[in-house]
Amino acid sequence: MVSLSGSVFFPLTVPDCSSRSRKVTVLDAHNSFCLKKKDRRRVVFRNCIAPPTYLKSNGSPAAVNSIDSFRSEHISPENEDKDESDVLIECRNVYKSFGEKHILRGVNFKIRHGEAVGVIGPSGTGKSTILKIIAGLLSPDKGEVYIRGRKRAGLIDDEELSGIRIGLVFQSAALFDSLTVRQNVGFLLYENSSLSEEQISALVTENLAAVGLKGVEDRLPSELSGGMKKRVALARSIIFDNTRKEVEPEVVLYDEPTAGLDPIASTVVEDLIRSVHIKGEDASGKPGNIASYIVVTHQHSTIRRAVDRLIFLHEGKVVWQGMTHEFTTSTNPIVQQFASGSLDGPIKY
Numbered sequence: 001m002v003s004l005s006g007s008v009f010f011p012l013t014v015p016d017c018s019s020r021s022r023k024v025t026v027l028d029a030h031n032s033f034c035l036k037k038k039d040r041r042r043v044v045f046r047n048c049i050a051p052p053t054y055l056k057s058n059g060s061p062a063a064v065n066s067i068d069s070f071r072s073e074h075i076s077p078e079n080e081d082k083d084e085s086d087v088l089i090e091c092r093n094v095y096k097s098f099g100e101k102h103i104l105r106g107v108n109f110k111i112r113h114g115e116a117v118g119v120i121g122p123s124g125t126g127k128s129t130i131l132k133i134i135a136g137l138l139s140p141d142k143g144e145v146y147i148r149g150r151k152r153a154g155l156i157d158d159e160e161l162s163g164i165r166i167g168l169v170f171q172s173a174a175l176f177d178s179l180t181v182r183q184n185v186g187f188l189l190y191e192n193s194s195l196s197e198e199q200i201s202a203l204v205t206e207n208l209a210a211v212g213l214k215g216v217e218d219r220l221p222s223e224l225s226g227g228m229k230k231r232v233a234l235a236r237s238i239i240f241d242n243t244r245k246e247v248e249p250e251v252v253l254y255d256e257p258t259a260g261l262d263p264i265a266s267t268v269v270e271d272l273i274r275s276v277h278i279k280g281e282d283a284s285g286k287p288g289n290i291a292s293y294i295v296v297t298h299q300h301s302t303i304r305r306a307v308d309r310l311i312f313l314h315e316g317k318v319v320w321q322g323m324t325h326e327f328t329t330s331t332n333p334i335v336q337q338f339a340s341g342s343l344d345g346p347i348k349y
């Protein structure tokens with residue numbers, strides 16, 4: 001596993017590398033990053049870095065699974081009668097264990113085009129694990145992930161074709177400490193596009209403006225506050241090569257994007273997540289580009305402000321799902337205990 005300045009992973013939006021192997025520039029002996037395109041050293045590795053998920057839609061939606069592992073007390077958006085053509089991501093009966101720990105035990109859910117979905121549940125229940133499986137960083141032991149109807153059983157493969165982009169924004173922001181904000185935000189365009197440095201620099205500035213940051217391009221991550229780092233990470237997840245003819249829909253996976261932020265900084269990040277969505281408008285007044293997103297969070301404010309639908313994971317399964325406003329009125333004892341923070345109830349610590 002390659003660790004870059006303490007950041008094991010980095011967010012993965014790579015707009016245009018469908019024909020390239022998964023590669024990453026490594027730091028040189030002085031721990032400095034080389035942006036020269038010609039002589040950079042590269043190493044290919046599979047698990048340490050979130051690769052771009054580019055899967056070609058085969059045009060035929062996946063067959064509908066008639067068995068879901070949950071019962072919503074409401075008419076669920078997962079209603080089997082619903083048209084399947086807008087399903088971007090489906091987890092079907094996904095299992096994952098780490099040694100003796102059986103974390104995911106048959107997870108089923110779908111994410112449709114345009115959705116803003118929260119994944120919640122007790123600590124250690126596998127929320128981050130399911131994001132990594134969707135991103136192709138981890139393979140399920142059993143079950144499948146369908147991306148626009150195309151089955152992916154294992155890790156994402158270098159040969160997979162374009163059709164969707166999946167960005168993963170890690171909880172820690174995971175910026176490269178020795179790189180400037182510009183280099184961090186433009187990292188994958190420097191690596192994987194044929195854009196000139198000037199073009200990338202202009203895109204970086206544009207995407208930083210979209211998340212409300214100006215004039216920070218030359219700063220190092222250590223010169224930013226925690227909230228600013230999260231915004232830089234967000235800019236890095238939404239940047240794409242806008243000179244391409246076809247731009248696939250993008251799904252962004254946010255792993256606890258507001259963890260550790262004060263309430264106001266959390267609101268800023270929650271609103272940013274909304275603003276880069278296709279139903280939102282970014283700081284520069286443009287509609288967002290993100291087709292759908294999934295937010296793993298423990299924060300009530302993020303649940304209220306940043307998502308429309310919730311998926312509740314407990315003991316490796318989806319035990320409830322419904323619209324955000326249904327969460328607090330749910331009669332499901334697991335949901336009630338979680339919403340109230342009570343020690344009494346079916347969730348044992």
Ligand SMILES: Nc1ncnc2c1ncn2[C@@H]1O[C@H](COP(=O)(O)OP(=O)(O)OP(=O)(O)O)[C@@H](O)[C@H]1O
Nearest residue numbers: 098101103121122123124125126127128129130296
């Ligand atoms: N690579 C790994 N190797 C071994 N165990 C792992 C690995 N990744 C996750 N786990 C374990 O799997 C369980 C689920 O982890 P995960 O991070 O998915 O939980 P989570 O629901 O996101 O938790 P939290 O809400 O506390 O962030 C934990 O017990 C964790 O220690």
